[in-house]
Amino acid sequence: MLKTNKKIWGTILPVCLVLLLAGCDTPRKKESEAETAHVRYLALRQEKLPLTSALPGRVASLVLAEVRPQVDGIITERLFEEGSTVQKGQTLYRIDPAPYQAAYAAARASLDEAKAHATALALLEKRQRGLLPGQSISRQDLDNTISQHGQARARVSKAQAELENAAINLSYTEIKAPVSGRIGASAVTIGALVTANQPSALAVIRQTDRVYVDMTQSSVDIIRLRRAIAQRVMSVSSDITKVRLKLEDGSPYTAITQTQGENFPHWIQGELLFSEVFVEQSTGNVKLRAVFDNPDGLLLPGMYVTAILEEGTINNAILVPQRSVMANNTGGHAVFLLKKNEKDNGTFRVIRRDVALDRAIGNHWLIKNGLNEGDLLVVEGLQKAMPGTLVKGAPSSPSVKGK
Secondary structure, three states: OHHHHHHHHHHHHHHHHHHHHHHHHHHHHHHHHHHOEEEEEEEOOOEEEEEEEEEEEEEEEEEEEEEOOOOOEEEEEEOOOOOOEEOOOOEEEEEOOHHHHHHHHHHHHHHHHHHHHHHHHHHHHHHHHHHOOOOOOOHHHHHHHHHHHHHHHHHHHHHHHHHHHHHHHHHOOEEEOOOOEEEOOOOOOOOOEEOOOOOOOOEEEEEEEEEEEEEEEEHHHHHHHHHHHHOOOEEOOOOOOEEEEEOOOOOEOEOOOOOOOOOOOOEOOEEEEEEOOOOOOOOOEEEEEEEEEOOOOOOOOOOEEEEEEEEEEEEEEOEEEHHHOEEOOOOOEEEEEEEEOOOOOOOEEEEEEEEEEEEEEOOEEEEEEOOOOOOEEEEEOOOOOOOOOEEEEEEOOOOOOOO
């Protein structure tokens, strides 16, 4: 009986040990699988990226004319409505013309007198020339008459110039618009005394059918842009740089009849005219100027706008979602990449790589250097992915880039 029990236990014990070991191995296997993190990655690719800069700007009048008197006098009439459109040559004010009419009449009388004196001397010279061959007069008398005749002609010319000056001053009693445009408020009223070339303007006329937009750009950005173009990292499509505007409320500058909120607004584009050849020492900025059509009069002088300047196109740009970039302890930035595990095709090894950022493009970062096309960038599950660990990865659908 004892021998039989020993045989039974000898058979049961190995089986129990096998079952026990098998039962212990299964949870460990499941636990190991549970510890493998799951992440999502994005396969990076290079693309052509139009690059723009948003610059602060102010609207300025294309033509600004300050109306000032050119003669002294009392304003007797104002012949325009404030805020209206005036035409070049239109009379705006009248100054009392009485003293200038009197001066004109006196100048005309002086001219007539000078002409009469010159005519008398011309006749005298003619007679003396006829008498000279018979020696009825001396040569000296004739020379004196010729000299007096020349002085008389000079006085005629002087009187003629004085008459023209008097006519000009008389015409200046009607103050006319030097350019066409919209005129502002009048600084004087009827009865006001004005003086020639006074420092304060009577009114200001502005042309607003086309306007300037003055912008400022950092000299550092200009150097970076020129280097990128010289090194062919960036290409410029044309010699004319296009500029778009965003208004103070953040809306795009479009035709006033266009409904705001349209997905594809028809921007009114301007052209960059020039950039200054010096840097302002106080700000480190360079002034740029663009010109825009203003058919609806929406852009007013002095208005603040944001100018979107087309710098060029980056030929091999790499964009990454901002959420996938982390700040490191040295003040730089880093990302997590996946490297295929040679032993197991289903897993990846996490590696960390430092990157240099260029600028934000919507909700993405433009990478200056550090990443290459084909790199697998971790975009989800960053909190589970530690450098050197093995993870399981699945591709992530790329998000739409912000504008």
